[in-house]
Each structure stands twice: as C-alpha cells, then as structure tokens.
Amino acid sequence: MTDQLTSMQAALGLPMTPIPFTDEGALPSAFAVTELACASIAAAGQAAAELLHQQTGRRPSLEVDRRLASFWFSTSLRPLGWSVPPMWDPVAGDYATADGWIRLHTNAPHHRLAAEKVLGVCRDRDDMASKVALWNKAELEQAVVNAGGCAAEMRPWQAWQGHPQGKAVNAEPLVHIDASLDARPGPWLGTVARPLAGLKVLDLTRVLAGPIASRFLAGLGADVLRIDPPSWNEPGVVPEVTVGKRCTRLDLHRADDRAVFETLLKDADILLHGYRADALERLGYGAAQRQQLAPGLIDVSLNAYGWSGPWQNRRGFDSLVQMSSGIAEAGMGWKQADKPTPLPVQALDHATGYLMAASAIVLLSRRLANGPGGSARLSLARTAKLLIEHGAGAQTALRPENSADQGLLVEQTPWGPAHRLQVPLRITGTPLQWAAPATELGAHRPQW
Helix, strand or coil: CHHHHHHHHHHHCCCCCCEEEECCCCCCCHHHHHHHHHHHHHHHHHHHHHHHHHHCCCCEEEEEEEHHHHHHCCEEEEEECCCCCCCCCCCCEEEECCCEEEEECCHHHHHHHHHHHCCCCCCCCHHHHHHHHCCCCHHHHHHHHHHEEEECCCCCHHHHHHHHHHHHHHHCCCCCEEEEEECCCCCCCCCCCCCCCCCCCECCCCCCCHHHHHHHHHCCCCCCEEECCCCCCCCCCCHHCCCCCCECCCCCCHHHHHHHHHHHHHCCCCCECCCCCCHHHHHHCHHHHHHCCCCEEEEEECCCCCCCCCCCCCCCHHHHHHHHCCCHHHHHHCCCCCCCCCCCCCCCHHHHEEEEHHHHHHHHHHHHHCCCEEEEEEEHHHHHHHHCCCCCCCEEEECCHHHHHHHHCEEECCEEEEEEEECEEEECCCCCCCCCCCCCCCCCCCCC
C-alpha cells in the first residue's frame, strides 16, 4: 500500500483498503514510477471489485505484481518474428535552444508541419537541431503552439509551481467527478467473470491514456468500439492498445458520419474522449449536447494540461507534460546528465488511463445504485503532480524478463503472432482477459 494509492482511493471515493503489491524491484527513475504503476492498476481493480461487491454481496480480493505492472507501463506485447513500428517520428525529441531545452512532438503529420512552418523544412535531426539552436526556448514553444503544433520547454518544478498553468492544475482534484441529472435505470448485465459484459463503450481517444482505459474496460467484458478520423494512424501504438476492441472510422465533419456517430452515442453506456477541452464543443457535441443525445451517459474525459488556466485547451502529450512540469529536469539532475531525462516509461499516460477506467467503473456503480449517469475529468498534468509530490521510490532493480513470462497463448494479430505478458492485476474470480486480438484501426463497421 502506498501514499499514491491512498490519494487515488480518496479521489475516486473508494474504501481505503490495503492492496498488496507482490514481487520486488522498481523502474530506475527520480520518481516512484513503479509505485505509480501499481497504485493506478490497483485503483482500477478495486473499482471493479467494489462493483462486484455491490452487485453480488461478495468483495473479491486483489493484488498487483510490481514487476509485471512496470513492464505493462512500457509494453505488454512481445511480437514473434516481427517488430512494432517506431513510436516516434524521426525528428521528434529534445533539442538545445540558445537558452535551454525544448521538446518538439512531431508524431502526427500535421504537428510536424506546424513545427516546420516555424522552423523551416527539416531534413533530419541534425538539420532540426541547427535551426532550434537559434531560438529562445520560450519564444519557440509559443511559436510552435501558435502554429497548431506541440512543444514544451524544459522547466524545473519550482518554475512550474509559479507558472499560471501550474498553479491552475495544481488546484484541481486528481479526478473531478460530477453526477448528471439524467437517469438511466437498468439492471447489471455482467457476471463475476465478466463484470462489464453488456456495456457499450464508445472510445474517441488516441495515444495513449484513453486507449489504456478502454483496453482495461474491454478486459473486463465491455464492448468497446473505437472511432478514429479517416486518415489517422498510430502504428507504433495500435498493436499494444487495440486488443479486445473493435475499431472503425468516422469523419465528424460529414453529415452522414455525424448521424452514424449520434446513433452510436445514443446507445453507449460510457464515452471516453481525450480531445482538447474545447474540441467537441466546436464540433457541436459539448457536454450538454452529449447528455441530451444519451441521457444517463457516463462521460469520462482527459486532457494534457488540466481543465482550468490559460493552457486548458493546449495540445499536449505525456512527454511534453514531463518537460513542462519539472519531471525531465529533475531526472536530469538525478542522473547527473547533460540533457533532459524523462521517466523510463510513458507513466503519466498509463496511470491516467487506469484512473479513467476506474472513474468509469465508479460512475457505473453509482448509476446502477441510483440511476443518474455522471462525468469524470482527468489530466496528465494533475497525475504528474501526484507523482512528483510523492518523491523518489525504491531503486532495487527489477528482475529481467525470462521464459516464464512467455509461457502464454499466442495472440494472432494482423501483423503476426505475438505473446502478451501476464496481467499484473489479480482479482479473485475475475480474470482480466480479452476476447479478440489486437486489430488495425478502421477494421470494423461503425455499429454495435
């Protein structure tokens, strides 16, 4: 049991029940990343256990394997005879400016174009570095953001504490949960083995926190339908996060696709979305419209930098929040390095994803008990605050992977066979398992 877990339990309204973390070791980091992994997975598991207790009168026991949780915060997939494409665009990464460091996030083609609109076309990393070196970090960050791109200068934690956005997000709760006025009474359709069976989850999220959330919900039996725009792809992530889901494409700027989306939303129990705070509103699907289309909806959303303050609508990703909030700078000092040192895994994404899943299950329990749906809001920056404030963790190294982790059934993916590591969460009587292998984006029809 860790302080991080008690903070999560308090934020979610879960009982302050100790949950054992088995095995030993931790990811090497300036911060307690393995504890964050275990705590967030435990919180999602506890939400499921409380749902089962509510519906059956039996509260199952649960535990989290520290070593496996650490590995799952990197990747659970082990391809057999093939490789997952690189996660990063060739010019994405950290660059020295005239007065410090900046990170450019260029994975999406339009984000790379935005950076090149400011800096000029870049042939490779060396070309990018020579252009970035001429800029002041704050001016380049703002210029890229103004161009519709994604960038973050490296700040120390103390500077983030004094920054208007740091002050805003630090005043927000870890999870902001609201009840809705609209009820959707109905029976629990699940079982002990598949507690979320019969639930329809509409997933509008992309890399990486939201897909982690919907992967967890699918592992407990939910029917997850992921929607992407026609041209979107994230090949370095899709094999990891689409297991157990169906994936389709819709263009919400087209009238016919909007009609299909609205039909899907009306039948959805849970909506997950990770757009910028104002994006769905600009498409005509603000919070009021969503509840009107789907009364009693469980509406769970995340963004990068929080839900108040001047950056609430800013584009962002895990690696950028690490730069903004002081994590990369603290890692640099911890490692005595001469460049930004991020966390060893995308821990803010993964942890926030499990907290999103936990929020959805908590809201489901409330709806089954009382009728009304509800909403939850989370952010990567607020999860960063939780990690930073709980300081360093144990530095005992994890045991390396071995053949025991590979004694699994083969998952036949569209890219080739693969193994998945054993699941780190154990809920008595409720195995986390997926009914279908990972799939390509857009592989299914837009229907329940």
